[in-house]
Amino acid sequence: MTEQERPGRQRPSIYDVADLAGVSHMTVSRVLNGHPNIRPATRERVLRAIDEMNYTRSSIARALATNRTMRIGVLVDSPLQWGPNSTLRALEGAARHAGYAISAFSISDEPSAGIDAGLSALVAQGVDALCVIAPRSSSLDRLRRHREGLPTLVIKAESDPEMHTAAVDQRAGAMAAVMHLIELGHRSIVHLAGPQDWFDARARAQGWRDALADAGLAITPPTVGDWTSDFGYAFGSSLDASNATAVFAANDQMALGVVHGLAERGIDVPGDVSVVGFDDLPDARHFLPPLTTVRQDFDSLGALAMRILIAAIDGEEYAEHDSIAPRLMLRASTAAPRR
Structure with a gap:
């Protein structure tokens, strides 16, 4: 048991983390929210302080202070396929790092599990923003007819005039x-x-x-x-x-x-x-x-999507479409042709 976990001792706050790291509490907040404009050395110092103090941000306190639930709703089409499933797991990791939780809803062609049912379920939870893993054009077409006015990002390879988009290129x-x-x-x-x-x-x-x-x-x-x-x-x-x-x-x-x-x-x-x-x-x-x-690189894709969503929640400007560069892995299944 760490010193901070002993019975009767108050849990460390964001200000305690800031004091240990030698930064302002706003800098700690930006690190927790995945803000891109933080120097790597500063980010590393803050993360070390968080680990050392076993700091866990109170989502209840944050929600009361900001009028936010600190929850992102995710609609996932074809969740058993490798790409959508890997994207969802990457989003979950990036959200945790930024102090958010994920509520996911798997959509299909069945009426009880369609876009409208998924949106209703997520909106009822008071999510702050919506991320849609919509690999099929048919699922995105249904989404356009059921927008809820939430900041929305779609994981897809093409830009979209109505929503933020992010993808691996x-x-x-x-x-x-x-x-x-x-x-x-x-x-x-x-x-x-x-x-x-x-x-x-x-x-x-x-x-x-x-x-x-x-x-x-x-x-x-x-x-x-x-x-x-x-x-x-x-x-x-x-x-x-x-x-x-x-x-x-x-x-x-x-x-x-x-x-x-x-x-x-x-x-x-x-x-x-x-x-x-x-x-x-x-x-x-x-x-x-x-x-x-x-x-x-699904981890980088998840982090990119969360940066865009948090910027949208905060009312900040961000590129309408952004992408992650893929990497060619050379192995033994390719060679020069014999003939």
């Missing part, structure tokens, strides 16, 4: 993946796309097209998949390897299926066909062969 990630294949010498690169109702899938397909166009290469219609490794397996089982030396799959799960389907036909990856995925799943580096893919 999907088009840039796809272009980096395809340019890597082009630099290796590939000239016939096919795309296994995700469902085209998904913003990310459309942006990745556009990045594939743009990279091929920039290199003066032929663009054939992509095959549209459903994100699953089973679909990738079916694609790899029927791919005409004589007309394609590389595959850019819109996610790692479909890429895994592609490799499996090719391997069963005796087609070597990357000797005969190179394969690139997108997401960098935790197991992607353990695929056989380890998968070249595009990593999305």
Whole structure:
């Protein structure tokens, strides 16, 4: 038990933290709220003081003082998919760091779990702002008809004239993946796309097209998949390897299926066909062969989204759209073409 936790001792306040760190209480508040204009050394000193004093900000006291609930409502479409699920977890971590809590509602096409039901449930909790993880255009279309006047941010790859948006730059990630294949010498690169109702899938397909166009290469219609490794397996089982030396799959799960389907036909990856995925799943580096893919930094995305939401709550100006740069992870599933 620490000194601050002993029975009868008053819990440390934000002013105690400020005294220990040698800063003002407003600086401590800005650090807790994730304010970007704090010097790294100052931020680190404040965080050390918070840890040393075992300081926990009282959400009740903060709510009474600011007339806020310190709670962000999150609507999540397709929460079982890797991207939406990872984004939600990143938001939860960023919110805790900023002294906020998250109330999440999973939406679907069922009337009892639609956008209107989710908004009603979150508004009833008095949330200060709304974050929408809306990977599909259909879910965002429903949101536009049920706005509640709250500061709203949507996680999607495209800017929006009505709401703040933030995302990992999907088009840039796809272009980096395809340019890597082009630099290796590939000239016939096919795309296994995700469902085209998904913003990310459309942006990745556009990045594939743009990279091929920039290199003066032929663009054939992509095959549209459903994100699953089973679909990738079916694609790899029927791919005409004589007309394609590389595959850019819109996610790692479909890429895994592609490799499996090719391997069963005796087609070597990357000797005969190179394969690139997108997401960098935790197991992607353990695929056989380890998968070249595009990593999305969801932690940075969550922190960015929280900065924008807090600025909107505080009435401060912030860019209407901001994005996180992805990172190409080079592994053994890509190589120069043999022929």
